[in-house]
Amino acid sequence: xxxxxxxxxxxxxxxxxxxxxxxxxxxxxxxxxxxxxxxxxxxxxxxxxxxxxxxxxxxxxxxxx
Amino acid sequence: xxxxxxxxxxxxxxxxxxxxxxxxxxxxxxxxxxxxxxxxxxxxxxxxxxxxxxxxxxxxxxxxxxxxxxxxxxxxxxxxxxxxxxxxxxxxxxxxxxxxxxxxxxxxxxxxxxxxxxxxxxxxxxxxxxxxxxxxxxxxxxxxxxxxxxxxxxxxxxxxxxxxxxxxxxxxxxxxxxxxxxxxxxxxxxxxxxxxx
Numbered sequence: 001x002x003x004x005x006x007x008x009x010x011x012x013x014x015x016x017x018x019x020x021x022x023x024x025x026x027x028x029x030x031x032x033x034x035x036x037x038x039x040x041x042x043x044x045x046x047x048x049x050x051x052x053x054x055x056x057x058x059x060x061x062x063x064x065x
Numbered sequence: 066x067x068x069x070x071x072x073x074x075x076x077x078x079x080x081x082x083x084x085x086x087x088x089x090x091x092x093x094x095x096x097x098x099x100x101x102x103x104x105x106x107x108x109x110x111x112x113x114x115x116x117x118x119x120x121x122x123x124x125x126x127x128x129x130x131x132x133x134x135x136x137x138x139x140x141x142x143x144x145x146x147x148x149x150x151x152x153x154x155x156x157x158x159x160x161x162x163x164x165x166x167x168x169x170x171x172x173x174x175x176x177x178x179x180x181x182x183x184x185x186x187x188x189x190x191x192x193x194x195x196x197x198x199x200x201x202x203x204x205x206x207x208x209x210x211x212x213x214x215x216x217x218x219x220x221x222x223x224x225x226x227x228x229x230x231x232x233x234x235x236x237x238x239x240x241x242x243x244x245x246x247x248x249x250x251x252x253x254x255x256x257x258x259x260x261x262x
Contacts, residue, residue: 012147014238014239014245015114015117015244015251016117016118016235016238016239016241016244017117017118017119018235018238030114031113032112032113032251032255033108033112033113033114033247033250033251034248034255051139053233054142054234054235054236054237054238054239055142055147055238055239056142056233057147
């Protein structure tokens, strides 16, 4: 499991789904139409979602623990 | 690993066709109501934004033009553009203009106003569009709505295209009134659901 993970600023997320479409691991869902959620188990921290996000509210950070 | 394309990944063709049809016969503009009702129905019934997430052809068009064809600068949108003030403000503005268009349509239906065969771009510029009008079997109001609705669709496409060029390909999604509205519906729906349980 990689250490770097995508983190969504849920308050600013517009739930458009661009991140979901580019995620190579299908680690992103928008279950309630409010904001994106990242499956930390699946995320490999590639950063494609962060690049794609039109609101630029996804960051890739080194996960603690 | 590339994701396998699904049937709905080609809906950009429908969006593009829609825009082109409006140049030939304005009455096709009525089809655009699908882009209004489908996202709303999905949000109200299913409580999600599957329309934005999967089916929105316009979003796909922007991501193709800005991504694959490299027409986008791919810069971050300015902070104010993603602020709730702007997003909700734009939603209100958009709907005010929308209702004004509906009122205009009503006046033509009622016979107090004559049909105007123009497409209004960015709520300001009246473009002559008479070549796409070949009469209607119904009231002139039917055609007036088509002109009005096509104006809304063309205006939002132009705005979306400009922000696609300047910022990220799908910048339009940040302030898209339909997106903001369906997100609000989802918020309200899930809040009500969590209160019940």
